[in-house]
Amino acid sequence: MLQELQIENLALIESLQLNLEPGLTVLTGETGAGKSIIVDAVGLLVGARASGEYIRAGADKAVVRGLFQAAGLPGLKETLSAMGVAAEDDGTLLLCREISRSGRHSCRVNGRSLTLGMYQRIGQMLVDIHGQHAYQSLLRPAYQMDMLDSLAGLMELRQEVGELYTRWQDLKKELEELCGDRGERERQRDLWQYQLQEIGAANLTPGEEEELSRQREILNNGERLARGAAVVYAALFEEEGRSAYDQLSRALAELEALAAIDPGLQTWQGTLEGITAQVEEIARSVRRYGEGLEYDPARLQEIENRLELIKDLKRKYGGSIEAILQYQAETAAALERLEQMAGQAAALEKEIELAAEKYREKALLLRRRRMEAAQKIEKELLKVLKDLAMPAARIRVDCSEAPQPGPAGMDNITFLFQPNPGEGSRPLAQIASGGEMARVMLALKSILADVDAVPTLIFDEIDAGVGGAAARAVARTLAAIGRRRQVLCITHSAQLASFAGQHFRVSKEVREGRTYTRVDVLRGEERVDELARLLSGSASSVAREHAAALLQQSGSIK
Template sequence: MLEHLHIKNVALIAESELHFEKGLNILTGETGAGKSMIIDSLHFALGGRVNRDFLRKEEQSAVVEALFSAENPKVSAFLEENGIPVEEDGTLLIARTMQASGKTVARVNGSTVTAGMLKELAGELLDIYGQHEHQSLLNPSRHIHLLDRFCGEALEEKLAEYRKEFSREKELKKQLEMLCGEESSRAQRLDILQFQKEEIEGASLRAGEEEELLEQKKRLGSVEKLMRLSVEGVELLYDGREGMASACDNLGEALRCLQEAAALDNSLSELCERMDNVYAQLEDGAREWKKYTHLLEADPDALENIEERLQTIYRLKRKYGGSVEAVLDFYQKAVEELDFLLNSEERAAELEQALQAVHEHMTALAGEITAIRKNTALQVQTQVEQALHDMEMAQARFYISVEKRENFAADGLDKVEFLISANAGEDLKPLAKIASGGEMSRVMLALKTVLVDADEIGTFIFDEIDTGVSGKTARKVGEKMSLLGKKRQILCITHLPQIAAMADNHFRIEKHVAEGRTTTTVETLDENASCREIARLMGGEEITETTMAAARELRREKP
């Protein structure tokens, strides 16, 4: 449920706070006052796209914050999957900001999220009916998705299993097409793979080789400097220079003195032993360094070989990947594909067999999916028909056609279309061909009324559902919305007093001009103010005792 909406610097709204309650929340106001800005702001907060006009003139940023109390387990699952903190009280704070540059930043419970993530989350929080949804109802390709929302978890599980097989079928067909494609293309692919395989095999690459070669190249390229440094170091440590003893000689002489002293004072024995170990390590290290010096020699041929080897590695990296590991991975895949193509006849038979098994499984699953849809369609069309009768379409017949498609699709083998006959004696026809604006609004409301028991979405939003209805019909539509509000939170923008009179909570949107700037404000109405607003909707700006009495009467008749 949407509990609170904070809007700042959006179009004509400088700043507004709206606190929504359970039941039917009605928003009314003069045409152009900014009623749709409330819905647009909510749409923006939940990841919708807006243009630069969304930002209030002369301001640097617009902010919309929406606070929900979410009991839908899918919302909790979404938060956990995306690492978003879950509040103990189940509240969900969505905040989105738009800068003057057009850049937007969105956060959910303090964690930054993408617009795509917001849209996914929005689908579990609320359902908006406006012009877009009106058009989707006229599009038969959308009807299967609407029907599936009524089918519940039983269909979801079967569809998930079916789609897995559907994807597998596509992959198997792709592999089979590769095997059984045009012979010249296949032969060409075989030649390319064979060449790539032999080229990489001929290089005998191994992981880590490049690093070893670079280290060897570095050493061989610096052999003269290494020789000079080693000779000088060995002289200082071990051989000594003319007129100067080596470090080993000096340490040996010092050790002799320490040993004589230790013979006179036993407390020096431990130090004597430690120094003896130091001397042994120094002498051993000096000899090893001298041995290394004797092994050093310039080897131009070795350096040239290393350079050639590195060039081979670089060339293969350029062709097959950015590293030796990537080249070896490419090689493995080439070997597998080559083996796949060389054993094409045997492999094709295996694929045909696997494809047949998948096809049979898909057919069985599609049959179960069809059965679920048809059974649900019977229930839904009866309930929708009854809802239409309740809204002054007493002769209406509503039918959900579920026919078999020729080919498998991602949703199964079904083609679904909503048909309606609005008057007695008329044939069932597609919605787009016979439904007026008023009839379409009632069909959508009837679908929502039925959907409320099959959906976990907590909030329904109707942006001017009163299109094309008036009088007694408007009253029936209002009553239907009032009953719907007993099961879900409803937000509704309307111009009709018959619908406004059903409000559990009433908001008036007004436009004011002050200091040369136009500002839209939102006011929460008490019972008396609500009656005055209903009276205004009935009779214009001049509110009389007659219109006030009629407004109070409408309120008293609220279900």
Template sequence: MLLEMDVRDYALIEHISIEFGDGFNVLTGETGAGKSLVIDCLGLAVGGRASAESVRTGAESAVVEAVFDLSEMASMADVLCEQGIDPEPDGTLVVSREVWRQGRSRCRINGRIVTLTSLSAVGECLVDIYGQHEYQSLARPSRHLALLDSFGGAQLAEALAVYRTKYSVWRSARRELAELEATGRERARRADLLAFEASEIESAKLRPDEDALLSAERVVLANAERLLGGVSQAFELVYESSRPDSPSAYDVLADALAHLDAAARIDASLAPVRDSLASMCEQAGSLGRAMRSYRESIDFSPQRLAAVEERLAAIARLKRKYGDTLAEVIEHGRAAREALDLVIHADERLAELEQRVAEYAGDVAGAAGEISRLRSRIASRLEHDITCELAELSMPKAVFCIQIRKARGDGEQELVVDGQPCIAGPDGVDEVEFLFSANAGEEPRPLARIASGGEMSRVMLAIKSVLAQVDDMPTMVFDEVDQGIGGEASRAVAARLARVGRTRQVLAVTHLPQIAAAASRHFAVRKEERGGRTQAGIWRLDPDERVAEVGRMLGGDNPSALTLAHAREMLEKLAAGRI
């Protein structure tokens, strides 16, 4: 329940603070006094649209704060927790909205800054606001399905949850199937490309680091003559000289070792020196034999050089196309082969999907048919209840009908439900439209075509009165519910609002004295000038002020004594419960 609201610097409002009560609260005032501003402020506080133009001239920002009592709304604890808000122990909830002249806004719940999405999610569980926009939208069939479903209770909600799960699976499979069917030609082209790439890379029989090894071999082959000359000269100098007058290092060391060995047999102290020289001689021999082996291994084959260069060129071409390194080229070939396998198996997947889509369609059709049957039963009850409500709202001959038909597309048959081709959506296969006739003998027709403003107001009130029996919305707000009505109809509307106010909080803006007199708490909105500026103010009326206000609504700004007496009588009848 809405306990109080504080507003600063909003449009004509400099500052107001209002304490609401349970039951039926009413706001009255002259045309243009700012009654609807109060409703706008409440809408802003619970996540409605914000406009920088609503900031009062001369102020930097407008601030609206609303306090609610959640002590009898256990379900709100879960809603708050979903938004990361801890419920207050005393059951109060404070929501606020600040709008700056630059267009920015800030939302708070219990003092904590939250997103507008979070504020709206909480706000839509606290207040239902019905203004001119809602009355106009009631004529649109697009809203009728949701209104019907809101009367369906847990059974319909569970059936819809089951249906939506099946529908989601079916739609996902249909999308995948459509994509496969649409890309058949593209898959064929892709298969050709992948097959070529995989074959080109695999036929090359690449080995990791092969290019580095071949590059080194090419350097050797290209410089074979220089290598042979250099190694041969070193071999002669170290091991086997071809010139008798220039012995090799090995020959010199061997001759020196023979002399030193003879000396060591005479003086044993020369043995370490002889051993070192023997080691040097052995090393020279080993080096010589290694150089001889390398010299003999040098290949002068131009054919091998050409083969190496051809292989390196082929590797370079593959690297230009598929990767900077051989590892990347090899990986590209592996990936192409895997992708090709997937494309090849797409036809198998296509056949599998076609079968699954058909099976899922049967599941969805069955669930949709169950929902349609539930809606038909619910519609019968709702038609009866709303027609009874309209009779109590001074429309005894009114007839309210709910037309349910299967949705049809532009020749596209997605499902067959109960033998009828239809188009499925997330809410089923039904299209719902409310039909209305105000007078006996008239054929019920769509609301948009026949309902006057006064009739539309009462139809809206009848619908909300019936739906209020099945929802737990704590506060209902009606802005100009009295549009286009008067006389007996106004008394009937007043009585209905008062009855709704016995089970929940009702806040209404009205121009009619009959509705104002039916309220349990009465607020007046006035415009006045202060310091050359127009301001809107609001206050709760005491019993005498209330007589004067109802008298004004009955007879103008200067009501006669008779008018005031009539106003007092209306209020006394209310107090005695004889409306």
């Protein structure tokens, strides 16, 4: 609980210290006196967003401090330890929030500076604030699910469902990252198999394209090559007396005669003999080459088809036969890896099926428990609403199947409200009356107080729009919550104020041209006077008698 609240230079408050007690505490006062500033101060204390506009005119910074008694608060010790905050032996916790005009705000817990996010985590464990227009969370289906699960003691089962859902989704993500979806994997495998079959069927060899191009060139120029071979043969050997062979033979005969005279010429004679023999060999080879040439249209077409096939494969798989063969090798390796991945994927798919089955099993159990709990909670809420002067109202907790499973299960939870018989049930978001909304929220908070670990609840004019018997019923309910939690309530209702164990009056005063908010603890006759003012606007004798009667009645009820 919040034991002590200190506020410095916040809006109209220059300096204020409140020593707070357990149970129900009320703050009353004229409109504009600064009651909501105190609620804003507590909001800042537990992590609400800060603004320099909060700082009192003429001051450089505003400071809010709160001393809490938090011994035994579930999860707090572990949270503090994780953040490096030293816990006090007596369970006290000092929070300090400083707001500077320079924008350099600070958050400290037991003297240790924390980030705002860390600070908020602690603050949310200590105080729950419900402002005049703070019913929005109640309208959210997610919040309604939280309330149902908290009241039914299902949070542990829901956490287990969430862990199973996370495991299921993680496995699906792992499968997707491994090799995409199954259809895409099969398409990729079919493509690679087709490509390998196409390349393999071609039976390519390095250098083949160049050889085929050479053969095509020969076949396309066979007549020209034959004529040329004949010309070469005639020039080298056939033209009698004029051929190169005849000329060399005459030169060789003369050189032999000369070598007989000068043996030194025998070397040249030997060389010329070799040349003559080579010319003869070349001539005969050229003749055979020419005689072997023939035009073969079938072979030419075969070569053209083969070259066209190679061209097509080059267009698909690389700029050369070598590149195509490289692609073949790489694709074969990739296909092998894909086959291996397919095996891993099959194992993962079995794990996914098992994880989904485990999730569905627990989610269905959670759904059955929710539906059982919904009936019980409906009865409890109807009882509280009856106590809150709404005997004809009905609340139904609708548990419908969600379109998609999620970490919180397979349900949509919606609280449906029927204010009067015959009007039909509508979601809470469609409640038009602020008084009805306030009492519905109070009913929920009343039964939630038994399971909610937050020790301090703050209500800012929860009784707005509620009067008469309903206002008194609201007061009794808040007092009942106060027996289990610390409750701070800003109110304009004398009925509610009469039930408080501690009563503060908030007022404004002007000193030396400056406006100040002051807070006084009311006891005895001062409290009677304040209740009289709330009842009639003045402390008349009739109003004071009524106020005293209220205090007496509420005291006997408490």
